[in-house]
Amino acid sequence: MTLVREQGSPGSSGPSARPRELAPRSGPATVGASKLHAQLTGVTKLFPAPSGENPVHALGPIDMAVERGEFFAIVGPSGCGKSTLLDILAGLAAPTDGTVVFENKPISGAVPPGIGVVFQEDASFPWLTVWDNVAFGLRRAGLERGETTKRVEHWLRFMGLADFARAHPAHLSGGMRQRVCIARTLVLEPRMILLDEPFGALDQQTRLLMGDELLRLWRATGATVVLITHAIDEACMLADRVGVMTARPGRFADVAVTRWPGDRDSRIVSDPSFGQLTGRVWSILRDESIKAIGHAEGDIGGRSP
Amino acid sequence: MTRAGSVRILVAAGLLLSLEICCRSGIINMTTMIPPSEMLGAIADLARSGRLLKESLPTFRNVTIAFVLAVGLGVIGGTVLHSLPRVRRVLDPLLASYYAVPFFALYPLFVVIFGLNDWPLIMIGIVFAGVAVVVSTLNGIDRVPPVLLKVARIYRMSRTAKVRLVILPAIALPLFTGIKLALAYSFIGILAGEFILASAGIGHAIAFAYDAFDNRTMYGLIAFTLILVTLMNMGLQACERLLLKGRSR
Ligand SMILES: Nc1ncnc2c1ncn2[C@@H]1O[C@H](COP(=O)(O)OP(=O)(O)O)[C@@H](O)[C@H]1O
Numbered sequence: 138m139t140l141v142r143e144q145g146s147p148g149s150s151g152p153s154a155r156p157r158e159l160a161p162r163s164g165p166a167t168v169g170a171s172k173l174h175a176q177l178t179g180v181t182k183l184f185p186a187p188s189g190e191n192p193v194h195a196l197g198p199i200d201m202a203v204e205r206g207e208f209f210a211i212v213g214p215s216g217c218g219k220s221t222l223l224d225i226l227a228g229l230a231a232p233t234d235g236t237v238v239f240e241n242k243p244i245s246g247a248v249p250p251g252i253g254v255v256f257q258e259d260a261s262f263p264w265l266t267v268w269d270n271v272a273f274g275l276r277r278a279g280l281e282r283g284e285t286t287k288r289v290e291h292w293l294r295f296m297g298l299a300d301f302a303r304a305h306p307a308h309l310s311g312g313m314r315q316r317v318c319i320a321r322t323l324v325l326e327p328r329m330i331l332l333d334e335p336f337g338a339l340d341q342q343t344r345l346l347m348g349d350e351l352l353r354l355w356r357a358t359g360a361t362v363v364l365i366t367h368a369i370d371e372a373c374m375l376a377d378r379v380g381v382m383t384a385r386p387g388r389f390a391d392v393a394v395t396r397w398p399g400d401r402d403s404r405i406v407s408d409p410s411f412g413q414l415t416g417r418v419w420s421i422l423r424d425e426s427i428k429a430i431g432h433a434e435g436d437i438g439g440r441s442p
Numbered sequence: 443m444t445r446a447g448s449v450r451i452l453v454a455a456g457l458l459l460s461l462e463i464c465c466r467s468g469i470i471n472m473t474t475m476i477p478p479s480e481m482l483g484a485i486a487d488l489a490r491s492g493r494l495l496k497e498s499l500p501t502f503r504n505v506t507i508a509f510v511l512a513v514g515l516g517v518i519g520g521t522v523l524h525s526l527p528r529v530r531r532v533l534d535p536l537l538a539s540y541y542a543v544p545f546f547a548l549y550p551l552f553v554v555i556f557g558l559n560d561w562p563l564i565m566i567g568i569v570f571a572g573v574a575v576v577v578s579t580l581n582g583i584d585r586v587p588p589v590l591l592k593v594a595r596i597y598r599m600s601r602t603a604k605v606r607l608v609i610l611p612a613i614a615l616p617l618f619t620g621i622k623l624a625l626a627y628s629f630i631g632i633l634a635g636e637f638i639l640a641s642a643g644i645g646h647a648i649a650f651a652y653d654a655f656d657n658r659t660m661y662g663l664i665a666f667t668l669i670l671v672t673l674m675n676m677g678l679q680a681c682e683r684l685l686l687k688g689r690s691r
């Protein structure tokens with residue numbers, strides 16, 4: 138897995154490599170055309186308001202490009218349109234304006250095959266056991282039984298759920314349910330995985346460890362990962378690039394390149410350059426979060442972040 | 443058995459026993475009510491003579507037809523209505539207080555449409571019970587977490603697959619409330635219909651015994667109906683427990 142992507146400066150890819158100087162307003166998050174996996178161009182989203190009022194301008198116009206096999210993180214103040222962005226990227230929602238391309242094909246009206254999504258909320262099926270939740274997609278795809286069993290068991294083990302295969306989600310903790318959702322997504326071997334604040338409900342220690350698991354599965358699958366999070370440290374520790382969003386309507390205020398090695402893990406947080414990176418991201422995010430809080434006062438009735 | 447369950451049985455047994463004592467000691471006049479033991483005797487006599495089977499068969503057939511159709515049509519109707527918010531808004535006042543609508547007034551209309559057979563009676567049962575199922579289906583779908591519908595789209599489900607694999611399982615709990623109501627309502631609808639309108643069935647037999655001052659038969663049939671409805675409800679509850687096994691903490 139290559140790490141240095143843009144502005145590659147040879148020999149600077151150790152954990153202690155310094156992050157790129159964050160330009161005050163760097164341009165769109167673009168990548169070379171050959172490795173392009175997904176791209177948003179001029180994407181805007183307006184939500185129609187209840188009668189009479191102005192529509193809610195939730196997102197954009199935003200440009201974003203993700204490379205094949207890249208780990209891209211998005212941070213932004215709550216309510217800035219992160220989940221909306223993810224819905225659009227997955228084909229779950231249509232943008233008001235702009236285009237979305239996945240694997241060279243425009244997305245319109247449906248989720249293209251090859252995309253897996255882990256949602257912010259618990260999305261496991263409460264009426265199915267953990268095993269059946271994970272096997273659900275494979276059965277629908279008509280995969281042969283032996284192969285289904287093999288894959289389900291592999292991912293249950295990978296996510297530490299092997300002992301809970303026969304349990305129903307209601308008997309698991311929030312974090313374990315989220316792992317069920319991750320396993321049920323990965324078992325389908327998506328080429329691009331979108332995760333919306335998947336560890337939001339977890340405590341800091343567990344979050345760091347889940348981050349390690351996420352890195353492990355990113356390396357194991359070679360998939361493109363887009364991770365949405367409100368945690369700056371999580372984004373900076375895990376991603377190849379960190380997109381920092383402005384307050385609503387969300388755009389990229391900056392995209393930082395981390396240059397961590399491919400075999401990184403959560404111990405990277407003790408690297409001196411990690412502090413620098415998070416410091417810089419926070420300096421942008423702080424202003425935007427203040428704006429977002431100011432916004433929120435005139436913003437009653439919006440969806441919770 | 444749970445503690446609450448044993449208490450319930452004790453309370454019921456206590457009530458029956460005091461009723462027995464009141465009737466036997468003359469506190470309650472025998473022409474007003476017969477003791478529970480006599481009711482059981484009456485049921486046994488009716489069963490032996492074959493009358494019990496003869497009277498209950500048409501009732502059960504009609505209740506079963508009404509119940510099954512009410513549940514099937516109610517779920518389909520509720521699901522379709524949910525996808526038509528404008529129509530739903532028009533029907534909302536009716537659905538909110540459907541139990542206040544005197545459906546029995548529709549009987550003459552049903553006779554005109556279906557003729558003089560069991561169908562007008564069954565239709566009353568269907569309408570009465572079906573609306574409860576429609577309402578619980580609508581409420582259930584309203585409460586399906588939107589994220590589960592997103593998951594359905596991630597799996598690229600067709601509309602029918604989404605209903606079958608996500609919506610129906612997700613609304614099982616509120617739907618079962620509606621199904622239990624539907625059983626009670628189809629019984630009420632059909633028994634009451636038989637009471638006034640039919641020439642066969644338990645309801646008709648009770649009315650006939652009442653007119654003939656045949657207290658023993660009347661109370662026997664009433665007790666028989668109560669026992670049966672209770673048993674059917676217990677059966678439904680067992681189904682519900684089985685269906686929801688493991689789903690809640
Ligand atoms: N379905 C919707 N209808 C109206 N407004 C919405 C809807 N979904 C999101 N919004 C609004 O769009 C903005 C962005 O929401 P969201 O993408 O969920 O933010 P985030 O995930 O960054 O917290 C918020 O102000 C929210 O209130």
Ligand SMILES: [Mg+2]
Binds near residue numbers: 219221257333442
């Ligand atoms: Mg969100």
